Structure formats: structure tokens, C-alpha cells
Amino acid sequence: MALLLCLLTTRAGAQITDWQKPDPYRGEEAGEPGELKEDDYALPDVAQATDWVEFHVGSETRNRYFVARASISVGKDEVTRFISRVLTAGGAETVSVEGIRCATAERRLYAYLRAGAGWVTPRGVRWSPVYTGNRFNAYHYALFDGLICAGDRPQKPSQAIELMAASFKSRVGTPLTGYR
Template sequence: MNKSSRTALLAGFALLSALQAAFAQSFDEDFDDENKPWEEIAVQLPAPPKAENLLPFYVSPTATQSFAVDGKSLSVGSDGVVRYTLISVSQSGARNVSYEGIRCETFERKIYAIGQSNGAWVRARRDKWEGIVQGFANRQHAALATDYFCENRSVYSSDVEKILRRMKSKQTLVDDLRR
């Protein structure tokens, strides 16, 4: 083996070592991304809901309130949280408005703000994630999560229009399973 062949061979080994180190670093970084703690994005409160944008949804036969989502407020964040304005109306006509989020990965919900009669928002005092209850009566969060927002512990679709089409047509994810 002559001197130029040895030089070329050494240069090849050096290049191979450099590439191997780069791939190893990339490989480690991919795993590091998986271990990063979940971080919630900053939330912007939406405009107050308007009657023409409300999408009523079924909760249960024993529900004591009626529920709707403001379609204009629906969003899917890069943090995997589906955010929306929820309107609940009691049988006596009392109306509650709240801006909320559902985290499919952990099956939790959070109230960000409460809507006032003048259209203003007031930040919720209890700004914590809570488990979604699968009760029988007013199970509005469970209905939204299982029927429209979440599939196998992840967001059904990051395409808001796809979720809105389902809600408008009342085509639930549970209906898909029954087919």
C-alpha cells in the first residue's frame, strides 16, 4: 500500500468516524425529545361566543343541562390540548360560559376562564388540570373527549375543520366504532 492509498484510507476512516458521531448525537437527541416534560403553551382567550356559532352536542339521556361548543373558539394547540368555549344552559335557562381545554393524552380537562354576561372573561381561580369524570348525568367533558376530540389517548385530528365537521353532522368517534 503506497502513501497516497494510506492517506485516502485514513481520510475515509476520519470521515466515517465523524458521520458516526453525528448520527449517534442525532439518535440520542431523538430519545431526549421523548423524555422532555410536557409543557403547556400560552393561552389566548377567544372572542365571546355568538349564537350562530354554537354547536350543540349530546351528553346523556339523564343530562340536566344542554351543552354547546362555540365553533369559532375551537383550536388544537401544539401542546396537544383541544381548547374551546363551552356553553351550558340549565333547565331554568341559567347560562354558563367557560373557556376550557381537554388534554387527550392524560384524559384531563382545565377551565381557563369564565365568561361574564357583558362578554368579558375572568380567569378561573382553579387553574389546574383535573381528570375527566365518566358519570351519567352532566358528563359534558367526557362526551366531548370520547365523541369528538380524543382517539386512543391522542387528539383525533389537528385539523380543526375536521372536528367541526364531525360536530356539525353529529358524527361521533363512538359511531365510527359501531360500524
């Protein structure tokens, strides 16, 4: 009986991963997806890191999240680029230039602000998924999920700003009972 159960579970495990294989009948091809061509992007002036719009991420975090209004732009490559600001409950602040590619649900860090040094470009940064599974710092997913992106297409910058500003209106609850 134990042997039969063991065989069934190993077979079921193999079937679970089979759906991830490409299916030629659905028009999928085997191999790595091609690299999408990204526009050349010059880092914005540090002076654009003002006039912030705050947006709601979730009740799980005590951090506050902002995007500089004047920094939001959509390139010909359909990547939305912006300056973000994260304030922790302890008072630490992180300011960075980031991009979100709506079509592939990916994000990228272009630079972060270092006091006295301006923008600093990190080495070895590449596109990564917007959803990391970390609910406590999931602002990239919040931006992707309806604030900066409309499905797989980028929002207009003016529309994105309106949606970010309105994101707090959809909260229901109180600080004592929690928000949803």
C-alpha cells in the same frame, strides 16, 4: 372461622391495591409523573362565542351542550381549546373557555364569561380528569370520548365539529321510551 374470613378479606384488599404500584419490569418508574409543558394561551375574543354546534351528552341530563365553532383550536402542546356553553333546563347559561388534553384524559377551565365583565380567570385551576363519575354533567367526558379526541390524539377542529353535529344521529329511541 370468622378469624380466617377476616384474614382472607384483609389480604385480598392488600392485593387489589398492589396493581397500582409501579412495575419496573413494565418500564414504569416510581414517583410523580412530570408536568407536561403547556403552550402560552391567550383567551379568545368574546365575539367568538357565537355560531354554536350542539352535541349529545346522554339521555340522563336535560341540559344542552354547545361549542363555538370558531373557537376550537389545537395547540402545539396537543391541547384542544374551545368555548363551551351549557344551557340548563331552567334557563341558566354558563359560557367558559376550556381545554382537553387527550393524551392524559384531562380537562382545564381557563376562564368563564361574566355578564358585563368579559372573561374572568379563576384562581387555582389545574388539570383534572375528564371523567368525574357524574353522569348528569359529563360533557367533558363526551367531548373526550370521540368528539374532540381520537384515542389519545386530538381531532382536527373541522372533524370535531362534524362529529359533534352528528352525535345526535346515533341516538335511538323516543322521548317517552328514552334514548340509548
